[in-house]
Amino acid sequence: MRVLVVTAVTAEADSVAAGLCPDGTVTLHRIPGGHALRRCTGAGTTVDVLAGGVGPAAAAAATATALTAAAVAPGAPDYDLVVSAGIGGGFAGVAPLGALVVADAIVAADLGARTPDGHLPVEELGFGHSVRPAAALSERIAEALDAVHAPVLTVSTVTGTAARAAELTARHPRAAVEAMEGFGVAEAAASHGVPVAEIRAVSNAVGPRDRAAWRIGEALDALRNAFRLLSPVLEEEAR
16 A cells, blocks of 8 residues: 655654654655655555645645656556645644544635625635545544544634634534645545545644644644554555
């Protein structure tokens, strides 16, 4: 089984790789665009970890680049799964600090139009879609990680006010986390016909911006542990 994991920044990619390869046997491989893949190989699995950049556009471009490079590499198998991973903001009452969340749907929460009556999703404009379903394997991943299994929102601007948090909660009452890359990764994966999952560790609460309350280090530790727990699931899936 071959898996591509896409994070936003290097710190997230390092945590993922450390969870997958706790013995430190990570190799680096370059793909077009100057991106480096951290490769972890286990029993029947190869996982490539890519720090693709912040935001849905950068994430989509980096993911598409990696998927295309795999498709044209002589003798290399295509990816079987793409995972968007990293830290994110948790919605109050659903995903507390340090919690793990696995998406059951990946939602572009601000894709559409703002009207006097509120947000109008892109579906109602007739221009496409704002939701990608997560891979069937996501439910099993959530169970293995003891994670919340709920929608993850992709936003281009991180929420920094209580009013915005309330608006998102009203429109997406089941949402557990907001982050900035998942939908971009999902769109690139869909264009290549590859299932997609999203895993997030909660570093802060969605709402008024309070950097002093963020727990980034703890969230990165949780992310590392998530991928340690994920390795046996991928190995069993590969059998």
